[in-house]
Amino acid sequence: MSQAFVCCTYPECLEPAGYKIAAMRSDGRFRELKTYGHACVDHLGNIFQKAHLRCEATPRMPGEVIDEVGLYRFRPGSRDAFLERLWSLEESCRANSGQ
Template identity: 40%
Template sequence: MDPPNPFRYRPVCSEPGCEETAVYKVAAYWSDGSHHELKNYGLACPAHRDSRLDRARKNRDALKLGPGETVGDVRLFVLDPSRRDTEQESVADAPAPTTPPPSGPTPDSP
């Protein structure tokens, strides 16, 4: 028997037209001085993590904060259903290689 899935749905990448399972949350730490949480900018699969991160950073830069509000830098977080938003683990947000992986046999394959 499969272990229970803590998600009630399959998290899907926020990239328009993408149906891949999301493995990242694109977010920034937000606070109003008394409450702290992640401001969610969307979900991303490995293929769209960089484009979702770039878009979120532009949205964050245009954000108008209310009195006492602060928002940190936009980052990638591992989408872990067993953790609350404020407990999600941040991952390195260095851009992925711009060259897509080869679709055919690799030079090492027989």
Template identity: 40%
Template sequence: MPMPPYPVCCYRPDCGRLAVYKIAARWSDGVTHELKTYALSCAECLADWLVRSRDKQAACRLALGETLEPPGVYEILRGQRDQQLTRRPDLEGIADAP
């Protein structure tokens, strides 16, 4: 039985807006691969979550054979799995803006 749709909110506790972006990094152990989620974000909170996600990724220690790419921004669309999400490199510089 399929789950009913539910709202996916921004991770910032006091935000309350719907998440439209997933900040995630491609991870692999050499056999399997997946997106490691750092945050789900609304457009307004994206820059802050991207900075925090990059800091978390930089502190991550990997086991032998593991790879972890830098966090990227993916557009969330209802019903799509991670492999189907569209990466938005045009938004990944938002955290670098003055």
């Protein structure tokens, strides 16, 4: 089965995405990953920080909960539930954001 090719979200970058930036969203009944972007290794920090800001700026509906943005290893065609969260890489992206 052919898989959709997903490239990095960074403008004009055509590298295949190796990472997915997403946050777990829940409305009290369903939980799903809300995707904020895809990144290649070079733009991971940039995309992650933008995603983090966008997530914080997203208005929540009543009863809706959106967790902190996380970093996941992206594999085209794999289901969100099976994506591996990359905690240590996530931490280093946060540490590098210079806040």
